[in-house]
Amino acid sequence: MRWTILLSALLLFGCNKKETEHTTDVNDTLISIPETTKAVKAAKPEILLPKQYSNDRFKEVTVERIDENKFRVRGKGQIFEANFNWIIEDGHDELKTGFQMTDAGAPAWGSFDFTIEIQKKRENSTLTLVLFESSAKDGSRQHELPILLF
Known part of the structure; x- marks a missing residue:
């Protein structure tokens, strides 16, 4: 019975022990800093x-x-x-069209790199670049890839 009471008292004492805090008086304001404060390394900015x-x-x-x-x-x-077409539209009109070539034809994946200069007709419009392959049968657009520009 004594051991049970002693063990209970030790458990209560151990569970109620609080962490020690340091206080510093700065301009009549108390700031408490817990001892368990850990330094955290600043995260590296993500490369977008x-x-x-x-x-x-x-x-x-x-x-x-x-x-x-x-x-x-x-x-x-x-x-x-290796020949594909592109078009820039603003939702109402086709503003500019063109074609480009990749450095290899199908079935290989050929690379392409080109620049486009375009101005909006309407200030609040959104320009969309659409890359596509023209059908050899009827010239229709196939495999369209729309990309929002601005």
């Missing part, structure tokens, strides 16, 4: 990679804004005869 776009015929496509109205488009394409 450009967003990549892809579909069946295009992969690893990135768009980098070079100037206010100038963009650099890079990526890879698996395109028949």
Whole structure:
């Protein structure tokens, strides 16, 4: 019975023990700093990679804004005869069209890198670049890859 009471008293005493705190008086204000404060290393800033776009015929496509109205488009394409088209539209009109070539034709993935300069017609419009392959049969757009510019 004595051992039970003694053991209970030790457990209560051990559980109620508080952490020691240091206090410092600075300009009549008490600041308490617990002893268990740990130093934390500042996290390294994340390196933000450009967003990549892809579909069946295009992969690893990135768009980098070079100037206010100038963009650099890079990526890879698996395109028949290495030739693909692009168009920039603002939701209402087709503002600019063109074509590019990859450095290898299908079935290989060829790289491409080109720049586009474009200005908005309407201030509140959103420009979209669409990469696509033209059908050899009827010239229709195939495998469209839309990319928002600004």
